[in-house]
Amino acid sequence: MFVIGERINGMFTEVRKAVESRDKGAIQRLAQRQLAAGADALDVNVGPTRGKAVDNMLWLIEAVQEVTHAPICVDTPKFDVMEAAVRACRNPTIMNSTKASPAELDRFVPLAVETGCRLIALTIDETGVPRDVDGRVTMGATIVTKAMEHGLAMTDLFIDPVILPVNVAPKQPAAVMGAINQLKLISDPAPMFVLGLSNVSQNCKERSLLSRIYLAMCIGAGLNAAIMDALDEELMQAAITAEVLLEKQLYCDDYIAAYMSSR
Numbered sequence: 001m002f003v004i005g006e007r008i009n010g011m012f013t014e015v016r017k018a019v020e021s022r023d024k025g026a027i028q029r030l031a032q033r034q035l036a037a038g039a040d041a042l043d044v045n046v047g048p049t050r051g052k053a054v055d056n057m058l059w060l061i062e063a064v065q066e067v068t069h070a071p072i073c074v075d076t077p078k079f080d081v082m083e084a085a086v087r088a089c090r091n092p093t094i095m096n097s098t099k100a101s102p103a104e105l106d107r108f109v110p111l112a113v114e115t116g117c118r119l120i121a122l123t124i125d126e127t128g129v130p131r132d133v134d135g136r137v138t139m140g141a142t143i144v145t146k147a148m149e150h151g152l153a154m155t156d157l158f159i160d161p162v163i164l165p166v167n168v169a170p171k172q173p174a175a176v177m178g179a180i181n182q183l184k185l186i187s188d189p190a191p192m193f194v195l196g197l198s199n200v201s202q203n204c205k206e207r208s209l210l211s212r213i214y215l216a217m218c219i220g221a222g223l224n225a226a227i228m229d230a231l232d233e234e235l236m237q238a239a240i241t242a243e244v245l246l247e248k249q250l251y252c253d254d255y256i257a258a259y260m261s262s263r
């Protein structure tokens with residue numbers, strides 16, 4: 001499981017304040033805590049911060065790069081912010097994200113190829129998030145076709161079938177798993193699959209429990225990566241355990257300790 005730590009996001013008050021007051025130490029501590037907890041990469045999103053999005057994003061990236069060589073997942077829908085950010089990144093970079101509209105893919109995919117970045121593509125287009133499995137599979141096929149057309153390797157492409165909160169969209173968790181299953185079957189080689197896991201439990205009461213169980217279910221369906229709360233220890237343990245049970249990690253009695261000490 002490729003764990004992308006979600007916490008450097010202006011959606012969190014502490015991060016928004018740190019960005020607005022240029023408190024580099026607060027961001028760097030968040031980066032280091034997530035990496036120590038087992039994150040493989042760090043999502044970076046300016047969220048609803050005051051000031052220019054490009055300036056805030058470049059400042060955040062620089063703060064993170066000063067303390068780690070870990071991959072940075074640049075989280076913005078805006079092409080101009082994305083382009084400035086990927087050109088400023090020295091760490092390995094994941095572009096997060098493009099939508100599945102052909103016109104968007106025709107800008108984001110060539111940028112990923114030119115700069116050697118990995119790319120997350122959402123199954124969202126001008127009509128919004130698909131309601132069912134079929135809509136996601138159709139958009140997934142568009143994404144794969146465009147990636148091949150522009151020469152992006154499937155190992156560098158992550159499809160995000162977009163999970164919504166279960167309390168307002170109860171059919172979606174199963175539809176997302178169905179889409180991962182089908183898209184894995186119809187593409188050879190298959191791209192990778194990623195989710196913004198915490199969306200599933202937003203504004204729900206049993207947040208941690210919902211996210212944890214859903215992550216294990218999605219790993220069973222073939223999920224390769226998640227933007228998730230690496231600081232939630234039980235969530236990390238669920239991910240490692242699911243991988244042991246799918247023989248993606250070797251079993252030993254102390255598999256959690258072994259996994260964490262290999263980081």
Ligand code: THG
Nearest residue numbers: 006009011012013096097120160195196198199227
């Ligand atoms: N797919 C991709 N990228 C994404 C998402 C996705 N990036 C953003 C988001 N979705 C994933 N990251 C988060 C980060 C935080 C929360 C949810 C998803 C979250 N935040 C608290 C909340 O809203 O309740 C903030 C609480 C606070 O203010 O402290 O839940 O789907 N590719």
